[in-house]
Amino acid sequence: MSDNDKSLVSRLRKLIGAGHYHPGERLGEEAVAEQFGVSRTPVRLAFRTLEQEGLLQRAGKRGFMVREFTQADVHCAVEVRGVLEGLAARRLAERGMPQDVVESLDFWIQKGRQLLHKGYLLETDINQWSDINSHFHGSIVGAADSRVVADAISRNNHLPFAAADSIIIDSEDLGREFKKLQLAQFHHELIFQALKSWEGARAEMLMREHALIGLRYPELLADNL
Amino acid sequence: MSDNDKSLVSRLRKLIGAGHYHPGERLGEEAVAEQFGVSRTPVRLAFRTLEQEGLLQRAGKRGFMVREFTQADVHCAVEVRGVLEGLAARRLAERGMPQDVVESLDFWIQKGRQLLHKGYLLETDINQWSDINSHFHGSIVGAADSRVVADAISRNNHLPFAAADSIIIDSEDLGREFKKLQLAQFHHELIFQALKSWEGARAEMLMREHALIGLRYPELLADNL
DNA sequence: ATTTTTGTTATTGGATCCAAAGTAAAGGCT
């Protein structure tokens, strides 16, 4: 139960994301198979999946290597998420929100308010926020009613640091993190408002801006807010 | 050489896209293996890839089934391409086009002009346009200088009818098709103009609108242009 | 007659084996 019940792909995903393998490092099937105590077959299958997800890339004719991710790549992945979730939000606004979606979004916004109400942040709050956040985003994407869009987003989320709930947590400066989450919460409420009012373009733009919160805001938040 | 040199994935992709397998139909590894005259191993590998591409989906615990594509799915795939290529165009405009990209785009625009100059369309022109079109789009995406964005686009292009060069060709009405390509050519020139002038937002919007050309325009073009 | 249980079959997942292709290394030739 310790680790073997998780699928090979997700285990490898985690290791690659955590930088356990050096970028550019060549991954041999045999080596990985031995490392995980399985045969080559499941490893070969997993490699194909990871390749499609963009975490591995072919190293000539000689198997796969770990894909290297620059800061620019992370930035792009976040921006891709922005335009895709923006598309989802616009679709939802234009077609109107079903009542249950309204209630669901409202619920997670209330949750967010409660979490931030006390005016500061504890380390234990991080996971809760992550949960709230991914439910909020998930509700919107799910309600956009398009598997194609949802799939595109979820594929993009496999890239390290691209997922909406992978907010960089700087435990050293919980004060700044609090400001960041406060702003994110505010974004959520604005987006909710736009969605309710059928304001497709506004919802889309807010969503796109919201995605950047983990990237460009740190410096600004330090002093301005 | 006839068919065996192409990879299994692309052959299956083509068959699925062509509707050779019924949507929802369960694909057995054994059956496909026999059909292509190979063993189960390469089929299993291919299925994982096709699953990531969104052409297959898991059928419970029992292998894979052919993903069903509704008209709405096609629409969404085109719209996803729109926002992604729009992002690419904006990036390119904001960072400025290198000289060789300017020349390349200019070249393919000239090619397009030449093709449409004679004022009507022949069946043999379709492939040429497809070539010109994919070079134009490819140049922009390539010049956007982001593997993450490029990968997201190319993954989306694996979906049937989502790729930029998969314009629906209605050989019955080459007159209307001519109008469509004429408009597409005009779009290309506008986009080029916007890119040259560093107009990021405009380039993005034009690109998004351009993507829809295969979807919503047929009816309008019949009478208005 | 319907439902549950049990046995059979079909199908996937994992391991191993063999062949093909590529890489590295060693040796020979100029």
Add this chain to the structure above:
DNA sequence: AGCCTTTACTTTGGATCCAATAACAAAAAT
């Protein structure tokens, strides 16, 4: 000594085999 060739080894791709499991069918019991 340097370069080319040949050889040995590493590594992937494909085929086959075995085990685990899920679907299917048949039979028995309520």
